[in-house]
Amino acid sequence: MTSHSLQAPALVGEPLAPTLVEKTVVSATPADNAIPLVLRGVHKRWHKSQAPVLEGVDLTLDLGTSTWVGGRNGAGKTTLLRIAAGLIDPDRGRAQVWGYTAAENRSRYQRLLALLPAGDRGLYARLTVRHQLRFWARIAMLDPAQVQAKVEETIEAFELSELAERRVDRLSMGQRQRLRIAMTFLTEPEIVLLDEPLTSLDAEGAEVLERAIGGLMAREGTLLWCSPSGEHLDRHFDARWVLAEGRLVAE
Amino acid sequence: MTELRRSGLAFGAVMRRDLHVYLSYRTRIVSQVLTPVFSLTLFYYVSRLVHVSGFPSPASYFGFVVVGIALISVLYSCFSISEMVRQELVAGTFERLLLSPFGAMRGVVAMTLFPLFNAILLAALTLGIGCALFGLQLHWATVPLSLPALALALLSFLPFGLLFAALAVATKQGSMGTSWVIALISIVGGLYFPLTLLPEWAQTASHLQPFTPATELLRHLLVDSPLQTSTVTAIAKLVGFAALLLPASLFALHHAIRLGQRRGTIIEY
DSSP: OBOOBOOOOSSOSTTTOHHHHHSOOTTSOHHHHTSSEEEEEEEEOSSTTSOOSEEEEEEEEOTTOEEEEEOOTTSSHHHHHHHHTTSSOOSEEEEEETTBOTTTOHHHHHHHEEEEOSSSOSOOTTSBHHHHHHHHHHHTTOOHHHHHHHHHHHHHHTTOGGGTTSBGGGSOHHHHHHHHHHHHHHTOOSEEEEESTTTTOOHHHHHHHHHHHHHHHHTTOEEEEEOOTTSOOOSOOSEEEEEETTEEEEO | OHHHHHHHHHHHHHHHHHHHHHHHOHHHHHHHHHHHHHHHHHHHHHHHHSOOTTOSSHHHHHHHHHHHHHHHHHHHHHHHHHHHHHHHHHHTHHHHHHTSSSOHHHHHHHHTHHHHHHHHHHHHHHHHHHHHHHOOOOOTTTGGGHHHHHHHHHHHHHHHHHHHHHHHHHHSOSSTTHHHHHHHHHHHTTSSSOGGGSOHHHHHHGGGSTHHHHHHHHHHHHHOOOOSSOHHHHHHHHHHHHHHHHHHHHHHHHHHHHHHHHHTGGGOO
């Protein structure tokens, strides 16, 4: 089993999720309760006849850090992100946000974490960009008083003003990707998981994404970025790993 | 209270989303209006062509069948949830619900709201067309009572939709079996003809589901058809079915979602 841990942060959890830290969780170690996102001994096998796609993956993401995980197509990066996001369960091991698994407190887990899935799915084709963002803000259960302002702020921050009244099925792939990224950051989550976020983005879109990540880092958030190893990324990451044969190894 | 309010607003957001999507397909609205017109025209002439025993006049059978036609749209709406869930799975938007604090369970329940409101409007439209074009006589004294009766009926119908939604999550098929189930319900629920025409075993079976008491009660309130049992019995049956089936269907949906998450198949479609 490969174990990787970043250095412990100076401020542990308190400013961002005090209510989570206060509650005692039996399944988590005290140290795990104070870390934004932890994967411990995560195993996942899709078919009994096949080798496991993840085999005892350990990963710790601390406050204010950015991590890149690469790997060949089919290496298990998306599976890793889906488990980290609480979308699917590991066969063994656990994913925890501030010491909680998604099964223990799904609503809080999803409030603190946001996932940008790979591809161009997850949008309602017949809704306008503004409707889409407002809908997402509502089901993200944002403070009702903030919804309108947050949506408008997001439209501006992600340079979607010209597209705000346009239906999603009339957007280009790059514009859809920008909207998907905007949805990911709309709620100002503490932990952001990005699966191949540069797909279809032009230089302007990549710049908008970079600004959003800058904002996340400025508020001591946590970033996990997955993309194929061949992708050339200019940005700085605090840690870089490659997923190969079900395990994380240093790049 | 804040959490409850946010949850209520999220339910409202799902309804608004479905309304926007519905309104974006303009021809669907025209089609929905035309369907009851043609159905009622068909049964208006059937009521005049065939003498049905137990009905003193063609108008009384027409009144009987109009309520059945109005309710069939409500039934279709209940069963349409599974297809909606399948569309969400294919579009990847179900994944978004799973990743939201609102969650997939509440999301699926919220998805039932717009189709049901739409079906109620359609049922009202069907009755309105029946009155305006075909001389249907409503029993106005008890018509207002049909609204709470319909709400109760919906609570007893909804579990069937949720069960099929659970099946859609588990099997990735939206309309698996829904058409024959609706056809079966329309027969044993007495939507188009009286249950007395059915064989005895089928009549017995017709009392094992909520559609028969709901149809009879609504007919009684809307067109003053005689009830086979008392009003209290019909209401008690509906309350019983709702109390039994709603928790069971929510349990099934929850487990279908959790099973999909454990196996990892929740993201498949």
